[in-house]
Amino acid sequence: MVRLLAPTALVLWGAAASLASAQTDPAARAASLLGQMTQDEKLTLVHGDLPLFVQNRPGDMILAAGYIHGVPRLNIPPLKETDASLGVANAGRKDDDATALPSGMLLASTFDPNLAYEGGRMIGKQARQKGFNIMLDGGVNLVREPRNGRNFEYLGEDVLLAGTLAGQSIRGIQTNRVLSTVKHYALNAQESGRHILNAVIDPAALRESDLLAFEIAIEHGQPGAVMCAYNKVNGPYACANKPLFDIVKTDWNYKGFIMSDWGAVHATADALTGLDQESGEQLDKQPYFGDALRAAVASGQVPQARLDDMVRRILYGLASAGVLDPQTDAGALNTAADAAVAQREAEAGIVLLKNEGGVLPLAATAKRIVVIGGHADIGVMSGGGSSQVVPIGSTSFPAPKWGPPWGPGEVFHPGAPLEALKAHLPGASIAFDNGADPARAAALAKGADIAIVFAAHWDTEGADAALTLQDNQDALIAAVAADNPRTVVVLESGGPVFMPWLGQVEAVVEAWYPGSRGGEAIARVLTGEVDAAGRLPATFPASLDELPRPKLDGEGMSETANLDAGTPFEVNYNIEGADVGYRWYERKSHKPLFPFGFGLSYTQFRYEALKVAGGRTLTATFRVTNTGTRAGIDTPQVYAAGTGQMRRLIGWGRVELKPGESRDVTVTADPRLLASFQEIAKKWRLAAGAYRVTVGRFAGDVALQGSARLEAASLQP
Secondary structure, eight states: OEEEOOGGGGTTTTSSOOTTSOSSOHHHHHHHHHHHOOHHHHHHHTBOBOGGGOSSOOTTOOSSSEEEOOBGGGTBOOEEEEEOSSSOOOTTOTTOOOOOOOOHHHHHHHTOHHHHHHHHHHHHHHHHHTTOSEEEOOBOOOOSOTTOTTGGGSOOSOHHHHHHHHHHHHHHHHTTTOEEEEEEETTOOOSTTTTTEEEEOOHHHHHHTHHHHHHHHHHHHOOSEEEEOSSEESSSBGGGOHHHHHIIIIISOOOSEEEOOTTOOOOTTHHHHTOOBBOSGGGSSSOSSSHHHHHHHHHTSSOHHHHHHHHHHHHHHHHHTTTTSOOOOOOOOOHHHHHHHHHHHHHHHOEEEEEOTTOOSOOTTOOEEEEESTTTTTEEEOOBSTTOOOOTTOEEEOOOTTSOSOSOOEEEEEOOHHHHHHHHOTTSEEEEEOSSSHHHHHHHHTTOSEEEEEEEEOOBTTBOOOSSOSTTHHHHHHHHHHHOSSEEEEEEESSOOOOTTGGGOSEEEEOOOOOTTHHHHHHHHHTTSSOOOOOOSSOBOSSGGGSSSSSOTTTTOOOOSSTTOSOOEEEETTTTTTOOTHHHHHHHTOOOSBOTTOOBOSSOEEEEEEEEEOBSSOEEEEEEEEOSSSOEEEOOEEEEEOTTOOOEEEEEOOEEEOTTOEEEEEEEOOGGGTOEEETTTTEEEEOOEEEEEEEESSTTOOSEEEEEEEOOEEEOO
């Protein structure tokens, strides 16, 4: 039996307990250290540098995201921070090898917490091997805006999926005595104008959506720190937002610290709202938590107790993650072994969206194959920005003009799909065309047994991107498909894209940004050596008119050197409120291009024997059977809703079955997923009554249905 428990019960899923249970109690350890510190030592820990801007750098300062001086006499080490999300970011460091995990969207497509944990454990190990003890990981912002240039770092549009996988990734990182953050708190849902926009939303709706994803991630992963976002939320900046900070520290009883994003602090008084640490102070207009904070404490503007609380929380976060423990030898870097972790993840998350005429898996009888476009002869695309990982052997191209004015440009990770396909299909003749001339590519494809077009769509931090494929690739696909109906399209994108040619091609594969050895993973899925197992973590819209905001607020505002440039504006998230993604589509009765949770397999599955029990929460049990002729992986999804609610994912099973094999799946719902948040009472309210339950292959699919009654309940926040 496969059993998916409520999120709070998943903390031990996949491995032994985290090293956060250190030799001594973190709270006692933090209090003891705090009591021994001088005022200068306390102030040392609450602000830090961006090493690139530091002259006369200490010998142990790595050119990376951040550095905060330690307190040697108390064995508090310097805090060496690396950008993360997809590995140990290393753009700008020469000859610094690193393993690139697949994008967050691909990880979310696996629906597999174990893979999230394993990936986190691997990159946490690499961080230690490179000398870091803090990873700026744990991106859990929901995909409210499909054009968001940073969606590739995040984990989709669903609260439970995003929170669960982020928490497991954080937990994996912290087994290495490396602290992980969770970020960007909160509503960092677009890059356009991210430093000046005000995200407006009803507080209860925020609790039921984005904040619940953060809460679940914190419960699972116990991150040492929360990183606040650039944007404003209902007025105040996210890094000076007392209502947001009170939720974390008081309602959720979080004992770690809140650090700023780089360039997100606006005043020394931000300490009074609950911000505990200023990061990369050179990007702020002035250092606010150094001498200015010292003066504010001396004058009484900031109480000494507030400074002590800031330091205590930092020490707690470090102690709970094991950063203050004796550090054993991390061993030598082994990128070949680590890349195998990335490849397993990629193979599990590549999504088969269309497959007509049995074109996939690639038939062994296909003797002439043409591969076209997408730099498939070089490598696989990756997303841009602070999370950028550049393994040795990567290839870079200049960024388009609409991108931000920093970073290495468009990076392709080594591991060309073309060479991988040749290795896996030795009996076939495989030709390549770069796709620059659609007519030439179409002529080459004409008469081939199969044409495979690779389409790359670059997304990056600092700018949002249209959902149309860049560089005239739609025309390329249409031209090839017109001359060869057996055309397969492999998309490498950070998020959803439009597909005007969908009816002209036989197969579509969403490979996302598949990371190190991504070309090998793509080849193994295309040839059927592994099943197509991924399921979409975000809805693919058919048109902009379906979105809550068809016109992107702040459209065209790519980030400039002046972070605060432009006229401030509001983004109204009250349009959809808590009904993010597939819930919005259900509310508006829209039919998307592809729904949340969708994905095909190379075999078939049957669901039956649903039993639903109620009471304090919902429990659903059902049977999954592989009715096909080959082994495969399925992800049946369970959705539920009370009267007047849009359905919400309450759990799923991920089952690998041989032909004819059956397995029972049991899902138990976290009651918060079925409740409404009462803002005045600061509690969740679960209404008594009948709740409908559906089991399906994707959001909106109803293979099985049932209902059960729940008791009224009031739940703590």
